[in-house]
Amino acid sequence: xxxxxxxxxxxxxxxxxxxxxxxxxxxxxxxxxxxxxxxxxxxxxxxxxxxxxxxxxxxxxxxxxxxxxxxxxxxxxxxxxxxxxxxxxxxxxxxxxxxxxxxxxxxxxxxxxxxxxxxxxxxxxxxxxxxxxxxxxxxxxxxxxxxxxxxxxxxxxxxxxxxxxxxxxxxxxxxxxxxxxxxxxxxxxxxxxxxxxxxxxxxxxxxxxxxxxxxxxxxxxxxxxxxxxxxxxxxxxxxxxxxxxxxxxxxxxxxx
Amino acid sequence: xxxxxxxxxxxxxxxxxxxxxxxxxxxxxxxxxxxxxxxxxxxxxxxxxxxxxxxxxxxxxxxxxxxxxxxxxxxxxxxxxxxxxxxxxxxxxxxxxxxxxxxxxxxxxxxxxxxxxxxxxxxxxxxxxxxxxxxxxxxxxxxxxxxxxxxxxxxxxxxxxxxxxxxxxxxxxxxxxxxxxxxxxxxxxxxxxxxxxxxxxxxxxxxxxxxxxxxxxxxxxxxxxxxxxxxxxxxxxxxxxxxxxxxxxxxxxxxxxxxxxxxxxxxxxxxxxxxxxxxxxxxxxxxxxxxxxxxxxxxxxxxxxxxxxxxxxxxxxxxxxxxxxxxxxxxxxxxxxxxxxxxxxxxxxxxx
Numbered sequence: 115x116x117x118x119x120x121x122x123x124x125x126x127x128x129x130x131x132x133x134x135x136x137x138x139x140x141x142x143x144x145x146x147x148x149x150x151x152x153x154x155x156x157x158x159x160x161x162x163x164x165x166x167x168x169x170x171x172x173x174x175x176x177x178x179x180x181x182x183x184x185x186x187x188x189x190x191x192x193x194x195x196x197x198x199x200x201x202x203x204x205x206x207x208x209x210x211x212x213x214x215x216x217x218x219x220x221x222x223x224x225x226x227x228x229x230x231x232x233x234x235x236x237x238x239x240x241x242x243x244x245x246x247x248x249x250x251x252x253x254x255x256x257x258x259x260x261x262x263x264x265x266x267x268x269x270x271x272x273x274x275x276x277x278x279x280x281x282x283x284x285x286x287x288x289x290x291x292x293x294x295x296x297x298x299x300x301x302x303x304x305x306x307x308x309x310x311x312x313x314x315x316x317x318x319x320x321x322x323x324x325x326x327x328x329x330x331x332x333x334x335x336x337x338x339x340x341x342x343x344x345x346x347x348x349x350x351x352x353x354x355x356x357x358x359x360x361x362x363x364x365x366x367x368x369x370x
Numbered sequence: 371x372x373x374x375x376x377x378x379x380x381x382x383x384x385x386x387x388x389x390x391x392x393x394x395x396x397x398x399x400x401x402x403x404x405x406x407x408x409x410x411x412x413x414x415x416x417x418x419x420x421x422x423x424x425x426x427x428x429x430x431x432x433x434x435x436x437x438x439x440x441x442x443x444x445x446x447x448x449x450x451x452x453x454x455x456x457x458x459x460x461x462x463x464x465x466x467x468x469x470x471x472x473x474x475x476x477x478x479x480x481x482x483x484x485x486x487x488x489x490x491x492x493x494x495x496x497x498x499x500x501x502x503x504x505x506x507x508x509x510x511x512x513x514x515x516x517x518x519x520x521x522x523x524x525x526x527x528x529x530x531x532x533x534x535x536x537x538x539x540x541x542x543x544x545x546x547x548x549x550x551x552x553x554x555x556x557x558x559x560x561x562x563x564x565x566x567x568x569x570x571x572x573x574x575x576x577x578x579x580x581x582x583x584x585x586x587x588x589x590x591x592x593x594x595x596x597x598x599x600x601x602x603x604x605x606x607x608x609x610x611x612x613x614x615x616x617x618x619x620x621x622x623x624x625x626x627x628x629x630x631x632x633x634x635x636x637x638x639x640x641x642x643x644x645x646x647x648x649x650x651x652x653x654x655x656x657x658x659x660x661x662x663x664x665x666x667x668x669x670x671x672x673x674x675x676x677x678x679x680x681x682x683x684x685x686x687x688x689x690x691x692x693x694x695x696x697x698x699x700x701x702x703x704x705x706x707x708x709x710x711x712x713x714x715x716x717x718x719x720x721x722x
Contacts, residue, residue, distance in 0.1 A: 142496045165519060166442045166469065167593030174709055178657070179495045181442030181469065183650040183707060186593055194594035195469070196527055199520035203539055222544075226516065231549055237507040239499070241546050242469065242490035246520035249540040272544045287543030288554065288563030 118348045120301040121370035122356060123320060124257050126348040127299050128211070130156055131255065136208035137161045139198070139247050141180050143366055144257045145211030146173070150360045155352060163207065165243040167193045176365045180243075199243070202250035205290070210247035211255050218269045219314045219334045220283075221276025221295030221307060223248065223256070228270050241273050248274035249289055253296035260300035266333035277312035302328050304345060308337050318343040388555035388566070394515035396551040397464045397485050398436050400568035402534040408571075408605050412632070418584040419637045423686060426608050426636035427454040431574050436464030437483075438526070438570070438604055440577030440597040441647065443471030444494065444655050446590065448578040448610050450643040450687035456480030457681055465512075466572060467491040468522040468596060471500075472647060472660065478503045478512075479677055485513040487570070489522045497660060502667040516549040517541075517567075523596040525570035529603030537564035575604030577629070578644045580652070582611040583619070586634025589626045592650030601629045608636045610643040612652060640687055642700055654706035659694055 118126075121144065128148035132138060134157040140149045141164075150173060153160050161170050166181030169191035177184040186192040201207060214223035215238060225244055229235030248254050254276070258264065276295045278284055285291050294312070298305040304318040315337035319328060321344060328336065348356070361367050399405075431437070441447040452473055455463075457480075465483040467474060471494045477483050479502060492503035506512045517525070520540050528536035537557070541547040542565060553566040577597050582588040588609050590597070601607055609629065614637070620627060642649075646656035646663075666676035684690050691700065 166445075166595050178497065178655070179442065179444050179471075179648070181445040181593060181595060182648050182655065183445070183592060186650075187709070192593045194523075194598060195519060195596050196523045196599065199523060199540075203520075226545070231514075233510055234508055237492060237504055239490045239493035240467075240488045240516060241518040243519040245518040245544060245546050246540045249542065250520075273546050275543045278543045284543065288539065288565070289542045290539055 116348060116350045116353050118353055119367065119370035121367050122348055122353060123345070124299050124301065125151060125356060125367070126352045127304055127345060128255060128257050128297070129352070131297050131299075132157045132160055132209060135159045137163055137206060138209035138211070139163045139165060139202065139207050139251060140211055142177050146176060147356070147360050147366045148211070148257065151352065151356055154355045154359060163198055163201070165198050165247070166195055167198060169193060169198075175363070176361060199246055199250070202247060205252070207247070207251040209253050209255060209296070210251040211257060212244050212248060212274060213256065213258060214244070214273065216264055216266055216269045217256065217258070217298070218267045218276070219336075220278060220280060220312055221254070221298065221314060222269060222272045222278065223274040223276065224269050224271045226271040226273045231271070244274045248276070250293070252293050254294065255296050256298045258298070258300055260302045260328070260331045262331060262333045265331065268333070277307065281310065281312045302331060305336070311337070313337050315339055316342065318345045320345045321347055386556065386558065388553050390553050391547050392550040392552040394549050394551050395513065396568055397487060397515065398570055398572070400534045400571070402532055402569065405529065405569075405571050406532065414632050416585045416631050419586050419631075419634055420584045420614070421636050421638060423450055423454045423610070423638050423640065426638055427451060427458055427460075430606050430608055430635055431455060431460055433461045434463070435573040436466070438466045438468070438572035438575040438600050439470065439473045440575065440595065440600055441473070441644065442469045442593070442595045443473060443490075444660065445648045446578055446592070446595075446644050446650065447473045447647045448576040448608070448643065449476065449645055449647055450640045451576045451578075451608060451610055452476040453681050453687065453690060455482055466522055466570065469519055471495060475500045475503055475663065478506050479681070481511070483512055486515070487517050487522060488514050489517050489519045494660065494664065498664055500664060500667060502673065514549075515551055516546050518546060521550070521552070521567055522570065523599065525567050526596055526599035526603040528567060528569035529571045530599040534569050535566045536569070538567055539564065541565050570603060572600070572604045574606045574608065575600050576608050576610070577601060578610045579629070580612050580649075581615045582609050582637050583615055583617045584637060585617065585631035586629070586637045587617070587620045587627050587631045588629040588634065590628055594628065598628060601633050606635045607633050608638070609634050610638050610640040612641055612643065612649065614639045642691055643687060645691060645700070646694070648707070652707060653700060653703040656694065656699070656703060
């Protein structure tokens with residue numbers, strides 16, 4: 115079996131979750147690598163969108179900024195931020211990937227601050243486009259390390275909406291019907307969301323990881339799929355593409 | 371609903387209920403008639419607006435003004451104009467933190483801003499966080515109101531349309547909306563809940579472009595980000611351009627005009643005017659310099675010397691470029707933008 119690190123595993127699992135012929139709004143880093151890998155494996159007709167206006171670029175390498183010139187290198191369109199966001203609002207964006215400092219059991223994400231609003235202990239960049247994408251894209255995914263501080267119901271600030279307080283809460287609040295968190299991919303497991311409660315539910319755990327590892331690194335009670343799967347490790351083909359074509363300089367996969 | 375077209379009936383005298391969910395301050399006046407009154411008196415004369423960076427900033431940017439900045443943080447930003455704002459020690463500015471990264475970092479270095487509509491601040495995306503910018507928000511030196519990238523883009527759009535607000539479907543149910551100044555209201559046709567985003571008419575916008583004629587008919591290449599709407603939303607607009615072109619060239623391809631002259635108050639030719647940011651098809655971002663800036667912020671004395679070298683101690687943008695490697699450096703950045711070997715080498719170096 116091929117040797118791999120946890121970043122390579124997370125990127126492979128994220129790539130496999132993407133349907134061919136779909137659209138995905140991505141940022142820099144791991145999500146961009148996952149989208150590029152998906153294009154070379156399971157989803158050759160995946161259309162990549164960047165919120166600053168790049169549509170369908172042939173990425174020569176990893177962008178440093180979601181608005182740098184690589185995000186529209188040999189693209190099919192170099193448009194505007196309102197145009198991309200309006201496409202999302204119109205229901206044309208299938209996937210997005212977000213990051214954050216905290217996430218709760220309904221998939222609500224904090225990327226704004228720790229502490230009090232007026233005098234935050236730590237201030238982060240804020241929503242950027244994250245709230246917009248979590249509100250307006252059909253399926254939100256997250257690639258993140260998993261630990262008790264990050265996976266917590268004592269979330270300091272809800273920057274971007276998950277399922278808010280449970281089933282029906284998004285629609286009641288005014289968010290577009292049928293949208294919301296889809297997969298949370300961590301260094302330990304892959305989690306989805308329970309249909310009835312919209313709470314985070316473990317669907318698969320990674321090779322070498324136990325149930326206890328997942329529980330110990332989560333600050334809230336998880337639900338478990340009745341038939342818990344074991345994550346399939348990266349294939350040699352996926353690793354070759356990831357290492358040689360997607361991220362030859364190991365910008366992302368070198369971070370593990 | 372009928373099979374052939376909607377038969378929604380618009381409620382007659384039903385009172386529209388709206389809910390003020392945002393608790394923070396609205397920094398700018400969204401009134402559409404007030405904006406019309408301003409634009410009524412804005413000059414429509416197609417006369418030369420060519421000036422200097424110094425003159426444009428001193429005559430068009432007043433202490434206390436609210437600024438909007440074009441481009442995307444480290445891409446096609448009006449860096450030369452922002453440095454001049456710092457050099458002239460402008461104070462108490464409001465700022466639209468729409469995808470702001472290095473642009474805000476420049477203004478924060480001069481302690482120029484005291485209030486901010488936040489979408490994205492203090493971070494430089496994959497490069498890390500700006501310590502100085504972070505401190506300004508953690509200490510309460512800058513008053514915040516939360517928004518999102520789309521919210522600010524659409525607030526510009528509402529202003530560009532000459533309206534006082536625009537409905538949208540983002541932000542619901544979060545703390546982002548709670549700490550904004552947004553209002554919830556129903557659609558009068560369907561009852562659907564909307565977020566009402568107040569129009570944002572900045573006092574001054576600064577946009578860097580590839581080409582402009584002397585009147586301000588301006589063109590840029592690559593993504594527009596939100597600049598089409600920002601140019602129209604702003605009361606005053608300063609354009610810096612990589613190069614001046616003749617009006618005849620504008621008239622040969624009028625479809626290339628992104629910003630027509632009547633929006634523009636000043637035009638300045640500033641080659642490399644976005645440096646150290648990326649200017650699409652022209653030059654790549656100076657990643658070494660951006661790293662140096664981030665590192666310098668970690669120590670107050672180092673940072674003071676850094677600002678002296680790069681802003682206060684130089685006359686203009688030429689001085690800044692000279693202080694950071696001059697034409698030789700700029701040629702290397704041009705090569706990187708063209709995706710030649712140098713870019714691969716730079717990537718290898720950055721990764722080492």
